[in-house]
Amino acid sequence: MASTRVQQESAPLPGAARLPEGNGSPATAVDLRSDTVTKPTPEMRRAMAEAEVGDDVYGEDPTVNRLEQRAAEIFGREAGLFVPSGSMGNMIAMRVHTRPGQEIICEERGHIYNYEMASMSAIAGCLARPVRTPDGILTWSLVKEAIRPRAFYRAATGLISCENTHNMAGGKVLPPEAANEICDQAHALGLPVHLDGARVFNAAVALGRSVREITAQFDSVMFCVSKGLGAPIGSLLVGSRAFIDEARRQRKTLGGGMRQVGVIAAAGLVALEKSPARLHLDHENARLLAEGLAALPGIRLDPAEVVTNIIVFDVSGTGMTAAELSARLKEQQVYANGVTPATMRMVTHADVDRAGCLRALEVMERMVRRR
Numbered sequence: 001m002a003s004t005r006v007q008q009e010s011a012p013l014p015g016a017a018r019l020p021e022g023n024g025s026p027a028t029a030v031d032l033r034s035d036t037v038t039k040p041t042p043e044m045r046r047a048m049a050e051a052e053v054g055d056d057v058y059g060e061d062p063t064v065n066r067l068e069q070r071a072a073e074i075f076g077r078e079a080g081l082f083v084p085s086g087s088m089g090n091m092i093a094m095r096v097h098t099r100p101g102q103e104i105i106c107e108e109r110g111h112i113y114n115y116e117m118a119s120m121s122a123i124a125g126c127l128a129r130p131v132r133t134p135d136g137i138l139t140w141s142l143v144k145e146a147i148r149p150r151a152f153y154r155a156a157t158g159l160i161s162c163e164n165t166h167n168m169a170g171g172k173v174l175p176p177e178a179a180n181e182i183c184d185q186a187h188a189l190g191l192p193v194h195l196d197g198a199r200v201f202n203a204a205v206a207l208g209r210s211v212r213e214i215t216a217q218f219d220s221v222m223f224c225v226s227k228g229l230g231a232p233i234g235s236l237l238v239g240s241r242a243f244i245d246e247a248r249r250q251r252k253t254l255g256g257g258m259r260q261v262g263v264i265a266a267a268g269l270v271a272l273e274k275s276p277a278r279l280h281l282d283h284e285n286a287r288l289l290a291e292g293l294a295a296l297p298g299i300r301l302d303p304a305e306v307v308t309n310i311i312v313f314d315v316s317g318t319g320m321t322a323a324e325l326s327a328r329l330k331e332q333q334v335y336a337n338g339v340t341p342a343t344m345r346m347v348t349h350a351d352v353d354r355a356g357c358l359r360a361l362e363v364m365e366r367m368v369r370r371r
């Protein structure tokens with residue numbers, strides 16, 4: 001029943017757009033499936049080739065150590081931990097903050113709940129307590145209704161997890177006031193709050209504030225260098241020294257202890273230092289795409305709501321399902337995946353420029369007017 005399932009973020013269902021086999025994308029291809037598809041820049045490749053390395057399980061990889069220190073500095077935290085993926089970072093945070101048998105509150109469309117292979121239950125042993133929101137924005141007034149009263153016959157709430165930006169809600173930014181209220185009120189009840197900040201640098205750019213400011217109240221933050229920041233692999237956790245010490249043990253438990261991984265961390269360092277300064281370009285391109293799409297017959301979205309690099313839009317008025325439209329776009333080397341049968345997602349990133357977005361719009365226009 002693949003057609004009725006929500007499509008995966010990073011490994012699409014059979015039939016979803018995949019690039020042709022070969023050494024890379026054809027020159028005219030416009031790949032809007034995700035910001036995870038970016039290839040390392042020449043500067044990243046040089047840094048990778050020249051990286052000083054050591055055994056990171058012994059804490060002896062100087063490049064990894066530098067990346068972890070820089071991440072901690074940038075976020076104003078005591079320590080950082082390099083992990084292979086965002087999913088592993090979130091999973092480790094869940095395992096550190098909770099005990100099996102507890103509940104984790106998250107937004108209903110959240111990545112941690114929908115796209116992380118049920119690791120919340122399978123590996124952390126917790127039950128998801130998803131909260132429905134109109135727009136993907138968790139607020140304290142919604143969260144507090146989902147908190148379990150302390151009673152011997154009820155599973156206790158163990159963690160609240162927020163997502164910023166919110167991927168499936170179209171790259172929405174969690175307002176810092178809403179985040180701070182959730183954290184303050186949760187802390188008053190003795191509950192920790194984790195941030196899935198896979199794209200938190202996009203949020204910071206959209207708000208014109210630093211990641212440090214907008215994440216200060218969270219107990220732990222996961223962010224990815226492998227998405228909008230353009231590194232080939234990797235994510236980081238940041239938090240207190242005690243949190244990171246335990247997270248390091250959990251990473252090893254999950255098989256995430258890596259050895260001479262400075263060759264990857266080196267690209268992460270370049271991404272961390274250089275890429276945030278160019279994210280506004282991705283946001284401008286996303287807005288351009290959103291405005292163009294909104295003008296097409298059968299497509300529904302509000303371009304004013306597109307404030308970062310993700311656009312989720314309704315295609316049901318085109319008379320095609322998202323999968324059908326995705327397949328037709330693919331024939332013209334424009335790659336975008338469906339989220340549900342009625343909705344599609346496009347994501348801008350460093351390897352798609354304004355001209356690419358205009359080409360995608362042109363192809364899209366031909367597709368929807370052809371019917």
Ligand SMILES: Cc1ncc(COP(=O)(O)O)c(C=O)c1O
Pocket residue numbers: 009010084085086087088090111112163165166167196198199224226235
């Ligand atoms: C919001 C969010 N969190 C976490 C992840 C997981 O990252 P990874 O693919 O590195 O496991 C993703 C991946 O797309 C994401 O969009």
